[in-house]
Amino acid sequence: MVKIKVVNTGSQLLPAYATSQSAGMDLRANLDAPVTLHPLERRLIPTGLHIALPKGFEAQVRPRSGLALKHGITVLNSPGTIDADYRGELMVLLVNLSDTDFVVNNGERIAQMVVARHEVVEWEPVGELDETERGEGGYGHTGVK
Numbered sequence: 001m002v003k004i005k006v007v008n009t010g011s012q013l014l015p016a017y018a019t020s021q022s023a024g025m026d027l028r029a030n031l032d033a034p035v036t037l038h039p040l041e042r043r044l045i046p047t048g049l050h051i052a053l054p055k056g057f058e059a060q061v062r063p064r065s066g067l068a069l070k071h072g073i074t075v076l077n078s079p080g081t082i083d084a085d086y087r088g089e090l091m092v093l094l095v096n097l098s099d100t101d102f103v104v105n106n107g108e109r110i111a112q113m114v115v116a117r118h119e120v121v122e123w124e125p126v127g128e129l130d131e132t133e134r135g136e137g138g139y140g141h142t143g144v145k
Contacts, residue, residue, distance in 0.1 A: 006052075025114075027111045029046070029047070029110050031046070034104065035103070040095070040096065042093060045094050049089065049090045056118065057117055067109075073110075
């Protein structure tokens with residue numbers, strides 16, 4: 001269990017896990033008035049949350065599958081990364097990929113947030129890399145079957 005300091009300047013409850021094995025917590029819109037997302041429009045939606053992640057952690061903001069499937073609403077920079085040293089309000093960059101307007105209401109679950117550990121890398125320049133079975137095979141290299 002990781003303790004994370006949070007300041008909630010909004011009117012919504014703090015994010016919580018829906019089940020005991022959920023990886024993500026729902027983020028809710030904190031709005032004074034509904035926001036209409038027109039087709040292909042993108043908007044930053046406030047949550048009212050400010051967090052202080054411990055060093056070595058990040059928070060990933062991801063789409064909600066139900067909004068994506070039913071309404072074509074997704075997080076544009078998915079997953080969005082919140083760094084441990086960021087102290088501003090958590091905002092969710094939503095985009096409407098459907099052909100109809102979508103209204104975001106105050107308190108609506110708009111994204112999910114996963115908190116995860118991450119590593120800091122140190123580059124080790126070398127002349128060549130070790131050989132693998134895949135090698136340099138890139139996009140589509142394994143075929144369609």
